[in-house]
Amino acid sequence: MVRTRHHRPAPNPKAQRPARPARTAPALAAAALAAAALLAACAGPGTASGTGPTEPASGGTLRFALGAAPQGVDPQQVGTNVSIYVARQLADSLTDQDPETGEIEPWLAESWDVSADLTRFTFRLRDGVTFSDGSPLTADDVRASLDAVAGDLGATAPLAASYLAGYEKTEVPDERTATVVFDEPNAQFLQATSTVSLAILSAETARTDPAERLQGGIVGSGPFVLESYTQDQGAVVTRREGYDWAPASAEHEGAAYLDRIEFSVVPESGVRSGGLASDQFDAVGDVLPQDVPQVEGSGGEVLTRANPGVPFVLQPNVTRPPLDDPDVRHALLLAIDRQELVDTVLSDAFEPATSVLASTTPGYADLSDRLAFDPAEAGAVLDAAGWLPGPDGIRGKDGEPLAIEVTYTPVFTGSTAVLELAAQQLRAVGVELTLRQLTAAEQSTAQDSGDYDLYYYNVTRADADILRTQFATAQRNLSLREPDDVVDPLLDDQLGEADPAARDALVADAQEEILDQGLAVPLFELAQSIGVGGHVHGVAFDASSRLLFHDAWIEQG
Structure with a gap:
């Protein structure tokens, strides 16, 4: 067995936290090396709240308005940011990824x-770790959690299941040791153990029906426990007394400061900021740009952090016209003005997308030259392919208009406005883009049936293997x-490359080939933009820009 310690570049000075007692970090396999400088670049001004009093106060209820409804509360099944805001508070992972350095550190x-x-x-x-029902964490719980993800749960937990590619079994030589065995190399797995998707739940939870788990039938070891979850309305979590195993990236040990967090669903951004x-x-x-003055004018603060992973993209269904034509896909890449999307x-x-990986992702390759806005070239490509302008400006070929539909669900508040502007840009080169807004359930149905032209989404992960999850034909595809x-x-x-530089080179080639084949039309890099009142402190982001509330506190009185 190899045990290797790696030294990383210094973290971004803008993202420094107050000093805290050091903890022992584990050895990190070469296969799990991430580009620390890239992860450090995720964090900038406003990545953590906290001006005013320096001594945290225990107690109180934090009322959080979500922009969309959570899919559920099972960390292994949910994938949207708003869902993870709730689910992450309930369950811990085997490891933690430091949000400043990218280092993989101890947790469970x-x-x-x-x-x-x-x-x-x-x-x-x-x-000494226990679940919220009082039962101790053992290696059997690790085995049961991973077996469930790799087994029947995998169909409803595709992201978590993708992290277990080639999973054979988990060996349990004793109650505190678990050996996860794969039938092929799995360079991404160590980082995957830090994600919410592979959070460890009790063995009893692993045997629970997936639908019941989504509605609250889970037992985790997190700093909060679920009091209630109401579909399409929100959730309430309460402090877990006795919690004492926060990771090194946390600002304090022991139980959370807050008594309760009340999550409610408020789709209108102006109503949220006004509230x-x-x-x-x-x-x-x-928080959208037009809401920032109201937040800051009331003494609040806007916290931001860029998301690593796949930026928001339009992924084409290449099996049906007109997107079965690679020239059409190529023209779409040229016809989008990404800077205008961000600025307007x-x-x-936010940043314009410059590849099929966000720039804050380890392994990112800058392909901005291939995504430069060039409507004249887009028109030339379409002309050469026989897509000629009609009397209404929309191009056509063989009697069929160049009309494309984008299927999306507005889990990010700005999605509709972004797509409407993209539609205007595409119309300028003769492409008619119509928007088809669906609920999360309807979009899943459309995905399963292949009933879409363009599929709009993003996926967050601080590891380049997210490309395999989204673009390999054996995965989501x-x-x-x-x-x-x-x-x-x-x-x-x-996936089988242990040398970080060699792995990055393979990932860079994959990014180029995905664009060359027009398998994705990148739009913009998502950033979390969270508004907090002036009395709120300690709200933090993890390495994947998910919210953490273990250190959060509110001024009393």
Whole structure:
């Protein structure tokens, strides 16, 4: 077994936290190395709240207004930001990824070994951890959680299941040791153990029906426990007394400061910001540019952090016209003015997409030259392909208009406005883009049936393997394409590459090939933009820009 300690570049000075006692960090396998400088770049001004009093106060209720309804509360099944805001508070993971450095650090596991061939990951569990029902954390719970994800739960937890590619079993030599075994190298797995998708739940939860789990039938070891969850309305979590195993990235040990967090669903951004200004809410999600003056004018603050992973993209269904034509897909890449999307609809907290990975993701390759706005070239490409302008300005070929529908659900508040502006840009080159807004359930149905032209989404993860999850034909494959001898091998090979530089090179080639084939039309990089009242402190982001409330506190009186 190899045990290797890696030294990373210094974290971004803008993102420094107050000093805290050091904890022992584990050895980190070479396969899990991330580009620390890139992760550090995620964090900028406003990544943590806190001006005014320096001594945290225990107690109180934080009222948080979500921009969309959570999918449920099971961390292994949910994928949207608003869902994870709730689910992450209920469950912990084997490891933690430091949001400033990208280092993989202890959490439920106090140390680990990784075999040289990247097929065996042995975790030694921290002593004294218990679940919210009082039962102790054991290696059997780790095995049950991973077995469930790799088994029947996988169909409803595709992201978590993708992290377990090649999973064979989890060996349990004793109650505090779990060895996860794969039948092929899995370079991304150590980082995956830090994600909410592979949070460890009790063995009893692993045996619970997936639908029941989504509605609240979970038992985790997190700093909060679920009091209630009402679909489409919100959730309430309460402090877990006796919690004493926060990761090193947390600002304090012991139980959370807050007594309760009340999550409510408020889709209108102006209503959320107005509620914050009028003290109806203590914190709100998805603050849009027009809302910032109201938040700051009332003494509040807007916290931002860029999301790593796949930025918001339009992924084409290449099996039906007109997107089965690679020239049409190529023209879409050229016809989108990404800077205008950011400047007009979003804010300076967001960045135009410059690849199929966000710039804050380890392994990112800058492909901005291939995404330069060039409507004249887009028109020339379409002309050469026989798509000629009609009397109404919309191009056509063989009697069929160049009309495309984008399927989306507005889990990000600014989505509709972004897509409406993109439609105007595309119309300028003769492409008619219509919007088809669906609920999350309807979009899942459309995905399963392949009933879409363009599928709009983003996925957050601080590891480049997210490309395999989204673009490999054996994984989610929203393009519905057939296996090929270029993209698939690149995504498979990076999974078995232990050398970080060699892995980055494979990932860079994959990004280029995905754009060359027009398998995604990148739009913009998502950033979390959270409004907090002036009396709220300690709200933090993890390495994947998900909210953490363990250190959050509110001024009393």
